[in-house]
Amino acid sequence: MRYVDEFRDGDLARHLAAAIGSEAQGTRRYHLMEFCGGHTHAISRYGLGDLLPPSVHMIHGPGCPVCVLPIGRIDQAIRLALEHRVTLCSYGDCLRVPASLGLSLLKAKAQGADVRMVYAVTDALELARQNSERQVVFLAIGFETTTPPTAVAVQQAAASGLKNFSVLCNHVLTPAAMHAILASPAGVRLDGFIGPAHVSTVIGSRPYEPFARDHGKPVVIAGFEPLDVMQAVLMLVRQINTGRAEVENEFTRAVTPEGNLKAQAIVNEVFELRDGFEWRGLGSLPKSALKLRPRYADFDAEARFGVGYVPVPDNKACECGAILRGEKRPQDCRIFGTACTPDRPVGSCMVSAEGACAAHYTYGRFQGPATTVAREEMQ
Amino acid sequence: MSIDLHHGRVEMNHGSGGRAMAQLIDELFARQFANDYLAQGNDGAMLPAPAGRLVMSTDSHVVSPLFFPGGNIGSLSVHGTVNDVAMMGARPLYLAASFILEEGFPLADLLRIVESMAHAAAGAGVSIVTGDTKVVEKGKGDGVFITTTGVGVVRDGIILSGNLACPGDKVLLSGSIGEHGMAILSQREGLSFDTGIVSDSAPLNGLVEAMLDSGSRLRALRDPTRGGLATTLNELAKQSGVGMRLDEAAIPVCPAVSAACEFLGLDPCYIANEGKLVAICEPQDADRLLAAMRGHPLGQNAAIIGEVVDDRNGFIQMTTRMGGRRILDWLSGEPLPRIC
Ligand code: SF4
Numbered sequence: 001m002r003y004v005d006e007f008r009d010g011d012l013a014r015h016l017a018a019a020i021g022s023e024a025q026g027t028r029r030y031h032l033m034e035f036c037g038g039h040t041h042a043i044s045r046y047g048l049g050d051l052l053p054p055s056v057h058m059i060h061g062p063g064c065p066v067c068v069l070p071i072g073r074i075d076q077a078i079r080l081a082l083e084h085r086v087t088l089c090s091y092g093d094c095l096r097v098p099a100s101l102g103l104s105l106l107k108a109k110a111q112g113a114d115v116r117m118v119y120a121v122t123d124a125l126e127l128a129r130q131n132s133e134r135q136v137v138f139l140a141i142g143f144e145t146t147t148p149p150t151a152v153a154v155q156q157a158a159a160s161g162l163k164n165f166s167v168l169c170n171h172v173l174t175p176a177a178m179h180a181i182l183a184s185p186a187g188v189r190l191d192g193f194i195g196p197a198h199v200s201t202v203i204g205s206r207p208y209e210p211f212a213r214d215h216g217k218p219v220v221i222a223g224f225e226p227l228d229v230m231q232a233v234l235m236l237v238r239q240i241n242t243g244r245a246e247v248e249n250e251f252t253r254a255v256t257p258e259g260n261l262k263a264q265a266i267v268n269e270v271f272e273l274r275d276g277f278e279w280r281g282l283g284s285l286p287k288s289a290l291k292l293r294p295r296y297a298d299f300d301a302e303a304r305f306g307v308g309y310v311p312v313p314d315n316k317a318c319e320c321g322a323i324l325r326g327e328k329r330p331q332d333c334r335i336f337g338t339a340c341t342p343d344r345p346v347g348s349c350m351v352s353a354e355g356a357c358a359a360h361y362t363y364g365r366f367q368g369p370a371t372t373v374a375r376e377e378m379q
Numbered sequence: 380m381s382i383d384l385h386h387g388r389v390e391m392n393h394g395s396g397g398r399a400m401a402q403l404i405d406e407l408f409a410r411q412f413a414n415d416y417l418a419q420g421n422d423g424a425m426l427p428a429p430a431g432r433l434v435m436s437t438d439s440h441v442v443s444p445l446f447f448p449g450g451n452i453g454s455l456s457v458h459g460t461v462n463d464v465a466m467m468g469a470r471p472l473y474l475a476a477s478f479i480l481e482e483g484f485p486l487a488d489l490l491r492i493v494e495s496m497a498h499a500a501a502g503a504g505v506s507i508v509t510g511d512t513k514v515v516e517k518g519k520g521d522g523v524f525i526t527t528t529g530v531g532v533v534r535d536g537i538i539l540s541g542n543l544a545c546p547g548d549k550v551l552l553s554g555s556i557g558e559h560g561m562a563i564l565s566q567r568e569g570l571s572f573d574t575g576i577v578s579d580s581a582p583l584n585g586l587v588e589a590m591l592d593s594g595s596r597l598r599a600l601r602d603p604t605r606g607g608l609a610t611t612l613n614e615l616a617k618q619s620g621v622g623m624r625l626d627e628a629a630i631p632v633c634p635a636v637s638a639a640c641e642f643l644g645l646d647p648c649y650i651a652n653e654g655k656l657v658a659i660c661e662p663q664d665a666d667r668l669l670a671a672m673r674g675h676p677l678g679q680n681a682a683i684i685g686e687v688v689d690d691r692n693g694f695i696q697m698t699t700r701m702g703g704r705r706i707l708d709w710l711s712g713e714p715l716p717r718i719c
Contacts, residue, residue: 009700010628010700010701010702013700013701013702014702017702044705045646045699045705046699046700046701046703046705047698047699047701047702047703047704047705048701048703049703050702050703050704051701051702051703226699226701227701230701341711342711343711353644361708362706362708362711363705363706363708364705364706365706366692366694366696366704366706367704
């Protein structure tokens, strides 16, 4: 119970803000990317931008699992549900992501598909156990934090010889996305990263070392509480001011250089690297995502049902790609807040609370210039 | 032979108008709700007409689980309608109650529900004067649905309406938020965690009387039920064509609710309440109103949480505990726990 208050202490925030304000040099710019949607959400929800000096610019990164999933991946899930008549389980946000033909998993459900919202992969596994006559497919998404539970579920399904459970695997890797960002024009301009704490508890801090060592970009791994973010900004400003580029850890509570070896071993036992995987905004990135190992092919929904991935371009008006690369801000999209809102999302960044557009719409749009583009322009 | 209220179950004939139904009404409803109007035993209740303006409100209650820490669907169905009537500045007098029962529902559970309705009605000083019972086949209901309709009378000179908020007015809240919704959520299957959170379900008419007695010039009252504080404030702002500025640090939230919200990735401002109200009042009277609220047991933790401002966008803007600003927006979609 004390935890929340401890980390919400407004006085501490003001203290950190004052330190950042006095240490950040007015003569230069600090372009800092918070990689993870959890940080994007915290920054918007607590209005942290108001506490930073004008020289510090926070740039939203691609670390939102729902946002980076391209349309073609949702299409695959919809095909499984509508054509193969499976029971398709996923997290709530995935159900609302717009897909091809004006569909989403929720709309497919309205057309009679058996689509279920679950809170965890274990719910899907349980559903399979209790409904042996139904094929249950779990649409697995997420970075390294959600991968171990999926791996464990596959192991359990295999151990109990479950014949009606499979996974549509869309697990992706944080370091691969960071490499892609750094290779893009927006990435070159970056002065530092805030790294995601939860992911780092699994993979450790070592995978970030190339960003500091080879690219000269400081990385501070930080928790998701607002004070964690403020502390990380201060640590980045200090590294930049002194010309250092190191991997530092604000979130000392649980992150080690090696990470969680046991979780890594389980993931490694079940999954292997895909040669390539298409990300929304970042394009097809080599070795950036996971698939089930051949020995678990029975639990691979893509193989079991023969639903291949077909790439589909984003909506023409949607700037999600540029936003996910850190090149644009939500308010730069012509249809932000007009044709695209959390109630009627056009792009994936407007769906999840951790998406940059949804966060800005929900918490920050009083600041943006009033958008005047008519709703009709979109249709 | 009387009905076995301890082991029996609801049967189709309890709603079919025959002897079984009459017996259920006599031995359960009439006994628990006993009052002169109900005792008339007619199709409707004949009531004395009070002087002044009447307020009427109705609400259907479907809640899962039916029993939760701090109440059950019975007490909730009384408080919900009593509070809706009270938010109009009226003194609730009479309630009508309609039950839709699912075949097979344990009569012992129904007894508990009806007992707590009777208790809640007595606590709120209202009489349940007429009612109806229907039974649906097993699988076609969710145990019990209860619709209550309330009638109350407004004292002279009081006009409260959601469209009367003006820039400069103060926004007051009667106590800590999120307890009802969290009590329910913590009981739901799949989200079972023991938080010790108890629903705040309570009749607010006494608190409203105390507020009116203080002579403060109120513009509007509203109880932030479904959708929570954020939704209620957005509704008021929209109705009045204004915006609001809030101070998050002034909004009371008990530690257990804030910890549970943190855990589930929810915002207490969107969680339902069943025993709290929001008041908009003229700025000069805010302190007097606050004192009156704090003097009532259901308003002990009342606070001034912000003010009404001119804003053509109708934004509810809030200074966070961290000192930054954000919007407290309309809810979009269901307030579901965050995934990762
Ligand atoms: S506002 Fe909507 S369409 Fe525009 S970039 Fe954001 S999510 Fe995509």
